[in-house]
Amino acid sequence: MKNPTFSKSALLFAALLASGFGIRAEAQDAVTAITNAKIMTVGPLGTIEKGTILIKAGKITAVGADVAVPPGATVIDAAGRVVTPGLIDAHSHTSIEDNVNECTNIVTAEVRVADVLDPKDINLYRELAGGLTAANVLHGSCNSIGGQNATIKLRYGAPSGDALLFQGAPPGIKFALGENPKRASFGGGARRYPATRMGVEVSIRNAFLEAKAYKKEWDDYEAAVKAASAKRPAKGAPAAALPPAPRKDLQMQALKEVLEGKRLVHAHSYRADEILMLINVANEMGFKIATFQHVLEGYKVATEIAKHGAGGSTFSDWWAYKEEAYDAIPYNAAIMASHGVLVSLNSDSDELARRLYWEAAKTVRYGGVSEDEAFKMVTLNPAKQLRIDKWVGSIEVGKDADLAIFRSHPFAPDTRVEMTLVDGKVLFDRSKDVAARKGVAATLGGGQ
């Protein structure tokens, strides 16, 4: 799959670096202006038919129809084009190829996607070319409770995996229900617990009983430490002996953070029964589910999902590829949204991640979602689900300059992404990409 030798992409990548990312230190007061654009802000300003966006130090400093371009600004003339917030994929496994699943245990809450991010994964660049600027990179669905996620920005070519991380994004964790954790659809091989949806419920309940006990140990310890330090010892008396600290357990630590509401639960789920199951377990154990992922039968229990306050991140129309997807319908997003569930459309695929704008358009066809609400499902809504909407998801002053520039309306059948910016830097520019191909072909002595 990966070509370890000097490849065309390496050259393209080098060209890309030279074109703006990483190498050149941008002056903090340099201003970029995107002018003459139709701007779909997905924010309070709605859609501006012809306007300007100013960017400084990676942030949006002005948006509007009557914004003056300061002298010396780098101007991107977007006449005839449509600028939107960068798209956000709430379910991705990009940049962690061959490291998606720690499959060997029922609970793997201790493993971290952030440890295996590859900033040079070419698929990051290909996704930028589809307007994507941020993604929720999740552990796989092998286990009832899987590993810790990484919310990233698509800073392709960044010097390290850590440099992809979305600063300020709260941590999360993957849960998985149904066929995948019970390993039902995978022939051959030894089976391990759980092998049924009954077992999936037990494994989650059991893990949280353990986590609650672990949390209590630590809460008691911390209370004792606090009490001891508050008590001033009598003159001449020895300081009060502290209780021994409990042993730190990386797996339990992650679940403790879930119980404390500090770590977001992203629960892979298909069938309505298992969705209700997890809501019940969560209510009983005292934690919240941030998002149901896939949630293909969410439309059957949309009321319950909305009541719990969980979001739903779904496929637009995939169905019947396995038994638990047999009742999946393309109206899922529309029904969940109409019941008050915060809905996003995700890819779960480096290929589909490149055309999420058209995934959103399908909800207009399936269930009559308004175009504005539909486009939110790949911008502002996933930002809210990942709790990063303070920084991204819409074009507003003060937010990050993560933007996509489309040839035409993002739902139009002839549209494509012409340019993508992350933190105000142009990380994809189709015209430069196409021009670079000729250079690469010449360097390598021919080719396409």
Place this chain on the structure above:
Amino acid sequence: MRNNRYSALTAAAALAFAIATPALAADGPLVIAGARVVTVSGGVLENASIIIQNGRISSVGSGLTAPAGARIIDGKGKTVYPGLFDGLTYLGLAEVTQGAPGTVDMNETGDINPHAKAWVALHPDSELLPVARAFGITTALSAPGSAQGGQSLIAGQSAVIRTVGDTPMALTVKAPVAMHMRFPTGAPVIDFSQGFPNIEPKTFEQRVSERKKNQEKELLRLKGLLEEARAYGEGQAAGTQLKVDLPMEALALAAMGKIPVVMRVNAEADIKSAIKFAAENKIKLIVAGGAEAWRCTEELKKNDVAVLMGVDQLPTREGDPYDAAYANAATLHKAGVRFAIVTDDASNSRNLPFEAAMAHAFGLPRDAAIRAITLSPAEIFGVAPALGSIEPGKAATLIMANGDILDHRTSVTSVIIDGQETSLDNKHQRLYDKYKAR
């Protein structure tokens, strides 16, 4: 009930091609009035009408007089297209591909299955058929073998089907259409439905040399099989082949050029090898997959090899342009290579126009994009006399939509197959109606 003139291939020697257009004498004439008509073969007609009689299009244009007793469908504000034709699917052959093997009839065991016939195993009540139909897929190639692995070297024969019918015969428009093979790349065939295999540790050089050796061996074997089949067919024609051998009898169709061979092949070197192999062995090749067809336009054009291609795919090589798969169709179009855009799927067949849209966004002209999902597959599979465009004399298999069929926001409002307006009811609509207000 459909009155179908499809005749099953019962007599061993007889090759019965059937392009069945059911006569619908019971239904009176039908007129679609005042629509925008994308004929595909004759441009776009504004405010035009289509007169349908006995399951066929009798006239198209403006200023037509509706026949007495005709039912009128108002086409105002609507656009009519030929029914969409998905040129590579397993519609009718599998319901749930993963985890429900009892519903899957795509891949026979063993490596040599030329006598496996898609049209004998079609499931008329598959929920996938009405779903595909409701969103405009009226016609499909239903083929054995699959891209996901587990395919025999020779998987069997395909049929062109309509997406409505109560029996396998009623679904079948034409059979046999093509022989389906996997081009032997020499790489080990992995069937992921049987779990993930443990890969033996080997060096890159070892793998390359083993692959090459395997490929030579497999191609020699395939060549031998084709020679044997040709001899069998010739013997049969001469009346000297008395003992019936089902695989040979079936393979003879392909070996003697009576039906084309669809080969799954994606890599540049493999496409070129397949073209060479087909020329040497005098088989009529159609490439399926063709991810790197854009690298082989000269060879494809020179040998008149058509390509059944998907669009929404990642590039095959890390260093390829990001839009290699999106622009593949445009490159073939410019080079004059014949191709159809296909989903190579079944449950996602309804996304066919959106794959065409992506090809359009990356350089394929709009009319060519629509042709690639209507008339082009009909031509490639030899059913263009009856299907693929809106012309007098052709089957009245067409769809009406409230907008541009390449646009994701558009809804299909009518589906007419062989002159009969079909139900748009489907599993998804029923579940939507049941749960939308729960």
